[in-house]
């Protein structure tokens with residue numbers, strides 16, 4: 001099966017006044033269509049940096065990322081913006097919704113910004129997929145945190161991205177809202193579409209088809225369809241530096 005994403009020898013270093021810090025120490029990985037891959041690890045192990053580099057939001061210091069066979073480094077800013085709009089989706093802990101727009105208009109915004117005509121049926125179907133048909137006309141301030149995050153997910157899903165990147169998507173949510181969001185992400189990863197999620201929630205991580213456990217900017221352990229107990233043990237080992 002062709003890889004949806006392929007990353008080779010990703011290194012990320014920062015140069016500061018006290019010398020250079022290596023945040024990613026040479027990570028290689030591949031993601032297949034239909035996979036939910038979760039990334040866990042101790043604080044500072046490089047999870048968010050890895051997600052940013054995999055998604056093209058940040059550039060590695062060295063190494064290569066290909067998505068659907070396209071080397072991200074070969075795309076100029078405009079070509080990457082187009083690629084990102086057409087093929088990638090993003091969900092972060094902060095919902096990044098526009099306060100003045102309704103839920104419906106927030107979901108339609110990316111299409112509007114790219115000059116396309118809004119497919120109202122598609123926006124409605126995205127709202128319905130996240131269970132928010134009733135609040136289509138409400139603004140973010142009238143919605144709970146869980147509802148706002150579901151609007152953000154609907155906005156990402158409305159474009160049917162091949163690859164959805166999520167960084168702590170349930171970080172600000174209560175348990176019930178969080179589990180709704182996780183169900184949406186778990187369901188989305190199927191067929192041709194994949195999800196990569198960074199999380200501190202180890203039970204959520206265990207929903208992954210594969211779990212990458214980072215330590216010091218490297219992949220310490222990789223688990224395939226683990227239980228939550230397996231994930232807890234692997235993260236504990238990574239924290240202690242045990243194999």
Ligand SMILES: Nc1ncnc2c1ncn2[C@@H]1O[C@H](COP(=O)(O)OP(=O)(O)OP(=O)(O)O)[C@@H](O)[C@H]1O
Pocket residue numbers: 014021023041042043044045046047048049050
């Ligand atoms: N712009 C930057 N300049 C210097 N160091 C940075 C920069 N961005 C991140 N770092 C460092 O890189 C390391 C990894 O950060 P990153 O946010 O990727 O880790 P993380 O595993 O996602 O952490 P957390 O679980 O706390 O969110 C940290 O030590 C952080 O201080």
